Amino acid sequence: MKTLYLLGLFFLTTIFGYSQSNISLNECYESLKTNYPLAKQRAILEQQKEVELSAIKAKTLPQLNLNAQATYQSDVTEVPVPSIDIESLNNDQYRATLTANQLIFNGGKIKASQGLQNIISNRKQQEVEVNLYQLKQRVNQLYFSILLIDDQTKLLNVREQQLNSKLKEVKSGIENGVLLPTSDKVIEAELLKILQQTKEATNNKSKLIASLSSLIGVSIPIETEFQKPLLSIVESSDLNRPELALFNLQKQEIGQQQNILSKSLVPELKGFATGGYGNPGLNMLENDFTSYYIVGLNLNWNVFDWNANKKQLQALDYSKELISNQEEVFRLNINTALNEQQKEIETLESTITIDQQLISLQQEVVNTSASQLKNGVITTSEYITELTKLYETENLFNQHKTQLELAKANYNTLKGDIK
Incomplete structure (x- = not known):
């Protein structure tokens, strides 16, 4: 019974999608590689390769050719010797042959x-990997946008709690005549704004999750917790992008084409055997249906091709040079983007340090304002202004932290360190 329960649970999980309570960035990458429609091409390409190889291998097997013909000739061969009684051939002649050719060399x-x-199959598979890898930056953007909304929502919740607590104090101050009768209305209006911002954040998160879910092919409930990755970057000159492997395979493909071209001038030797039945047979003087056979060797050698082969090899050399140039341009563009990303990371790290100092200072201002509000020194609006400044500073701090992790993720993606 327990086994049936577990099987049923697994079946339902498979049907209705992602059932975990949390998800990580790496899990999104893996789901993208597995579930994105383009990934289905891997199996198709593998099947195609097996069929192509089988077709090539079939050329080593005996090739059978059946030929049959019936003809009527206006004239036939005759022996112009009156003393020899040789029957003339028929004007209608018939022949059927079956020939077997076997490649020897x-x-x-x-x-x-x-x-x-x-190599062609590997190159096509690598093209799939390149296209899938290039989607990872889109995953990064969606994933960290969701994290940013989560941080924003948490701050809104904290601010709501602070305002609710302050609202009780303000109402008490109004009852005791310390504060103006409308002081609580300012806080209540601010609470409505928070409710509005929270709903907007929830709707935006729902849209982002729907886009991410569609991209990686996994159903993600709105209540799923998105884990914050702790990313680090490795500063080295080595690139691990799948495009580099693709360039290498393209060069290998051209090299193998050159190898085949160089063998095209090699003589080709075949053995053959032909069995036939016809009238006449091999003996042209025998006017009757007979069977016969022929066995032998066939040598085919293109001795001189007016340097066509050499020119084709030169053309393929130019193709190799073009691919090398494309690789050089790709490396230059990636290294330029990496340098820009590195500068962005350094800028964000510096900005975050200042954000922390600003939060500390603004928190002191809010604490002072709270005390002043309690004693009726300032109005509720003035307190709300300082509290809003703290919220905005904390929100920027969280935004910069998320942007920093996104910049690191994009750096690693550009460099090819994400598998």
């Missing part, structure tokens, strides 16, 4: 073709 062209097909 072709300089390794088939093996080279199989190697090329493997």
Whole structure:
């Protein structure tokens, strides 16, 4: 019974999607690699490779050709010797043959073709990986935007609690005649604004979660907790982007094409056997249906091609140079983007240090304002103004912290350190 319960739970989880109470950035990456529609191409490409290799391998097997023909000739061969009684051939002639050709030697062209097909398949698989990897920056943007809204919502909740607590004090001050009768209305208006901002944040979060869920192919409930990643960056000159592996495979593909071209001038040797039945047979003087056979070897060698092969090899060399140039441009663009991202990280770290100092100073101002409000020295509006400044400072602090983690995630993504 327990086993059935567990199986049922697993089945429901599979149907209705993501059921965990929290999710991490790495889990989003993994789900993207697994569930994004483009990922289905991996299996399709693997099946395609097996079919292509099988078709190439079939060239090493005997090739059978069936040929049949019936003809009528206006004239036939005759022997112009009156003393020899040789019957003339019929004007209508028939022939059916079955020929088997077996490749014996072709300089390794088939093996080279199989190697090329493997490289082509690997290149296509790597193109899928590149396209999937490039979506990770979109995942970063959505994930950290959700974290930013979570931080904003937490601050709104804290501010709401502070205002509710202060509202009790203000109402008590009004009853005791210390504060003006409308002092509580200012706080109540501020509480309504917080309610409005909280609803807007919830709606925005719902939209972002829907976009992230659609992107990674996982159903994420609104109550799911998004874990804050603690990211670090490794400053080195090595790039691990999948595009670099793709450039390498493209060069390998061209190299293998050159290998096949170099073998195209190698002689090709085949053995053949032909069995036939017809009238006439091999003996052209026998006017009757007979069976016959022929066995032999066939050598095919393109001795001179007017340097066409050499020119094709040169053209492929230029293709290699183009790919090398594309790789050079890619590395330059990525390194430039990494430098910009590094500067942004340094700027945000400096900004966060100042934010902490501002929060500390503004907190002292709010504490003083709270005491002054309690004693009727300042109005509720003045207190709310200082409290709003603290909220805005804390909100900027959280925003800068999230932007810092996003900058680190984007740096690692640009560098290729995220798998």
